[in-house]
Amino acid sequence: xxxxxxxxxxxxxxxxxxxxxxxxxxxxxxxxxxxxxxxxxxxxxxxxxxxxxxxxxxxxxxxxxxxxxxxxxxxxxxxxxxxxxxxxxxxxxxxxxxxxxxxxxxxxxxxxxxxxxxxxxxxxxxxxxxxxxxxxxxxxxxxxxxxxxxxxxxxxxxxxxxxxxxxxxxxxxxxxxxxxxxxxxxxxxxxxxxxxxxxxxxxxxxxxxxxxxxxxxxxxxxxxxxxxxxxxxxxxxxxxxxxxxxxxxxxxxxxxxxxxxxxxxxxxxxxxxxxxxxxxxxxxxxxxxxxxxxxxxxxxxxxxxxxxxxxxxxxxxxxxxxxxxxxxxxxxxxxxxxxxxxxxxxxxxxxxxxxxxxxxxxxxxxxxxxxxxxxxxxxxxxxxxxxxxxxxxxxxxxxxxxxxxxxxxxxxxxxxxxxxxxxxxxxxxxxxxxxxxxxxxxxxxxxxxxxxxxxx
Amino acid sequence: xxxxxxxxxxxxxxxxxxxxxxxxxxxxxxxxxxxxxxxxxxxxxxxxxxxxxxxxxxxxxxxxxxxxxxxxxxxxxxxxxxxxxxxxxxxxxxxxxxxxxxxxxxxxxxxxxxxxxxxxxxxxxxxxxxxxxxxxxxxxxxxxxxxxxxxxxxxxxxxxxxxxxxxxxxxxxxxxxxxxxxxxxxxxxxxxxxxxxxxxxxxxxxxxxxxxxxxxxxxxxxxxxxxxxxxxxxxxxxxxxxxxxxxxxxxxxxxxxxxxxxxxxxxxxxxxxxxxxxxxxxxxxxxxxxxxxxxxxxxxxxxxxxxxxxxxxxxxxxxxxxxxxxxxxxxxxxxx
Numbered sequence: 001x002x003x004x005x006x007x008x009x010x011x012x013x014x015x016x017x018x019x020x021x022x023x024x025x026x027x028x029x030x031x032x033x034x035x036x037x038x039x040x041x042x043x044x045x046x047x048x049x050x051x052x053x054x055x056x057x058x059x060x061x062x063x064x065x066x067x068x069x070x071x072x073x074x075x076x077x078x079x080x081x082x083x084x085x086x087x088x089x090x091x092x093x094x095x096x097x098x099x100x101x102x103x104x105x106x107x108x109x110x111x112x113x114x115x116x117x118x119x120x121x122x123x124x125x126x127x128x129x130x131x132x133x134x135x136x137x138x139x140x141x142x143x144x145x146x147x148x149x150x151x152x153x154x155x156x157x158x159x160x161x162x163x164x165x166x167x168x169x170x171x172x173x174x175x176x177x178x179x180x181x182x183x184x185x186x187x188x189x190x191x192x193x194x195x196x197x198x199x200x201x202x203x204x205x206x207x208x209x210x211x212x213x214x215x216x217x218x219x220x221x222x223x224x225x226x227x228x229x230x231x232x233x234x235x236x237x238x239x240x241x242x243x244x245x246x247x248x249x250x251x252x253x254x255x256x257x258x259x260x261x262x263x264x265x266x267x268x269x270x271x272x273x274x275x276x277x278x279x280x281x282x283x284x285x286x287x288x289x290x291x292x293x294x295x296x297x298x299x300x301x302x303x304x305x306x307x308x309x310x311x312x313x314x315x316x317x318x319x320x321x322x323x324x325x326x327x328x329x330x331x332x333x334x335x336x337x338x339x340x341x342x343x344x345x346x347x348x349x350x351x352x353x354x355x356x357x358x359x360x361x362x363x364x365x366x367x368x369x370x371x372x373x374x375x376x377x378x379x380x381x382x383x384x385x386x387x388x389x390x391x392x393x394x395x396x397x398x399x400x401x402x403x404x405x406x407x408x409x410x411x412x413x414x415x416x417x418x419x420x421x422x423x424x425x426x427x428x429x430x431x432x433x434x435x436x437x438x439x440x441x442x443x444x445x446x447x448x449x450x451x452x453x454x455x456x
Numbered sequence: 457x458x459x460x461x462x463x464x465x466x467x468x469x470x471x472x473x474x475x476x477x478x479x480x481x482x483x484x485x486x487x488x489x490x491x492x493x494x495x496x497x498x499x500x501x502x503x504x505x506x507x508x509x510x511x512x513x514x515x516x517x518x519x520x521x522x523x524x525x526x527x528x529x530x531x532x533x534x535x536x537x538x539x540x541x542x543x544x545x546x547x548x549x550x551x552x553x554x555x556x557x558x559x560x561x562x563x564x565x566x567x568x569x570x571x572x573x574x575x576x577x578x579x580x581x582x583x584x585x586x587x588x589x590x591x592x593x594x595x596x597x598x599x600x601x602x603x604x605x606x607x608x609x610x611x612x613x614x615x616x617x618x619x620x621x622x623x624x625x626x627x628x629x630x631x632x633x634x635x636x637x638x639x640x641x642x643x644x645x646x647x648x649x650x651x652x653x654x655x656x657x658x659x660x661x662x663x664x665x666x667x668x669x670x671x672x673x674x675x676x677x678x679x680x681x682x683x684x685x686x687x688x689x690x691x692x693x694x695x696x697x698x699x700x701x702x703x704x705x706x707x708x709x710x711x712x713x714x715x716x717x718x719x720x721x722x723x724x725x726x727x728x729x730x731x732x733x734x735x736x737x738x739x740x741x742x743x744x745x746x747x748x749x750x751x752x753x754x755x756x757x758x759x760x761x762x763x764x765x766x767x768x769x770x771x772x773x774x775x776x777x778x779x780x781x782x783x784x785x786x787x788x789x790x791x792x
Contacts, residue, residue, distance in 0.1 A: 184779065187779060194775075197706065199772065201772055209763065369575075369578075424586040428586070431578070433575075434580075434582060438579070
């Protein structure tokens with residue numbers, strides 16, 4: 001109990017802050033912060049597995065998040081029959097061609113000795129393959145994108161419940177991580193960081209511009225929900241009764257009958273969106289807790305010990321007969337898969353998929369700030385980092401506004417400096433993140449909740 | 457005649473823009489490579505440092521414009537560059553003193569310094585956005601074109617016009633002057649040689665009496681010059697927007713690594729490799745083939761290898777290929 005005091009204290013303070021937001025701003029805001037904190041926590045757990053357990057730098061978190069989001073679209077949207085009949089065969093054919101190219105390259109790699117000619121043959125196979133695929137897929141893509149471009153214009157998905165996408169998203173992200181890992185894991189740490197950053201940009205470019213698959217920048221809206229819709233809730237008998245019960249004290253104060261009805265309606269509308277958010281919180285909480293149990297088990301297992309050994313001294317671990325390359329690949333895939341889950345959760349919660357919104361600052365660097373601030377190598381720390389940083393990210397603007405008002409209290413309201421500062425309040429979040437990160441790196445380099453490994 | 461037309465077409469749409477864009481990337485890549493070679497970390501604040509320098513230059517440009525100062529047909533921003541470099545250098549030295557110095561003295565691993573540079577990135581981004589705002593700004597004034605497309609057509613009687621923007625010429629000229637001075641400095645002067653020695657082997661350099669403080673300071677000053685000029689040139693040619701500058705960090709990194717990180721000459725060429733491959737692969741060659749091929753063989757499609765949406769993706773793919781086959785870059789990196 002005693003040794004976990006700081007963990008409990010840190011989490012209580014965090015929950016207290018969110019509850020304060022609920023009391024002073026609104027429960028709606030508090031819950032949406034809480035939900036995104038949970039999603040961020042899943043992402044940080046993924047990054048923490050890679051960085052904290054194994055010391056791998058992955059700056060491609062944005063790409064894996066987007067792939068998780070893509071999974072949500074491909075699983076939940078109903079298939080567009082017209083588009084499939086218009087260009088489905090071409091797309092399937094190109095898919096087989098891609099598989100064919102990969103197999104052919106593999107065959108050449110396996111069969112022949114390393115030589116210049118082999119490289120040329122591989123290059124020739126790839127270039128020829130790309131040209132053939134373009135020829136095959138182009139008419140199909142055009143046909144698909146012409147099917148009702150304002151509403152669909154893409155192939156659609158499978159029409160399954162969106163919850164499944166959380167698992168599929170993990171597989172998508174894990175698959176990409178496998179490919180990247182095969183290619184890039186041998187690189188030095190900072191090279192790996194840059195390579196993953198750039199590869200994630202390529203992923204985003206593809207998602208953004210392959211309209212037949214994702215609608216691209218036209219966005220996919222109105223995804224299915226695992227939670228009830230507010231509009232339906234507002235007409236349900238039991239929900240209205242529930243809200244009435246909750247607010248009976250306030251309602252009793254209003255004597256006029258019609259006014260009371262109006263107040264009740266207001267409460268029902270507010271209550272419905274809070275209720276929906278609570279549903280999401282419950283779902284996300286389940287995911288976070290399952291992942292936390294699994295990652296904790298992994299951390300204290302022989303496997304976790306081996307990972308730390310590899311992280312702390314790669315050569316020694318290698319000399320002890322541990323397959324460093326294989327373990328690195330494994331952990332890279334696992335961590336990325338967790339990030340993929342978070343990506344799917346994010347799209348599920350938003351109900352829309354906007355490829356244009358994936359930016360490295362928000363989805364890669366901010367997650368890294370969370371991991372570093374929270375405490376790398378410690379799952380509780382990583383989750384706490386997700387909470388603290390996301391909370392600050394959202395609340396930075398109000399805090400900034402307060403500070404600006406405080407420091408410029410002596411100036412008139414129309415003074416140009418004051419107006420300018422108030423206009424730029426939204427950017428104080430960058431300042432806070434940066435200074436926070438720098439301070440933590442300098443004075444508490446292991447994070448708020450540092451890694452604690454007990455040797456029994 | 458058709459052949460000439462085709463040539464002019466390629467010059468106009470591929471060669472000149474790629475040369476200008478490549479010069480801008482090259483300056484940024486040398487900046488990255490210098491920091492990597494001498495201070496030994498990947499600087500993720502590259503794009504934002506460039507946007508800081510450009511921001512100061514824009515503020516001075518506005519000030520000069522309000523005073524009525526101008527350079528005639530040249531953009532006023534050129535006049536502002538020296539002042540911007542001063543501020544940029546000051547900013548970099550302050551950051552170095554309060555942030556990077558501690559880790560350098562502690563001999564922290566490069567990864568940690570890279571993380572710290574992310575913190576600097578956030579702070580710089582905030583500073584730029586708070587001071588000048590996130591919106592798109594054009595600060596170009598003076599003569600826009602050196603040769604207009606229509607004038608060129610009249611002059612030569614060809615079908616295709618060649619438009620050369622003055623910003624493109626300025627970019628190329630300034631790059632040539634800047635880069636040749638830099639190489640002269642690194643290869644011929646004593647300070648430059650000691651910088652190279654420091655980059656090559658820190659311990660040996662210290663043993664032979666090279667003052668690390670001086671080396672670091674000069675590196676930051678050169679970095680300030682490169683960041684500011686690179687940023688201003690890009691902003692003059694296109695426009696200034698903090699977010700674009702942040703994103704430019706990616707092709708700049710690609711250029712630096714493709715050329716062999718730590719090797720300024722490699723970075724310089726890497727910039728052009730990236731720029732040319734981006735533009736060559738995403739250009740629609742239809743018109744070119746219409747001129748070159750006889751009429752019966754006229755192509756149907758656009759003859760575009762990749763859509764322009766994938767411009768960035770091209771450079772990153774090149775980077776991945778280079779990393780796979782020659783991790784030290786085209787020109788062996790890390791020797792300076």
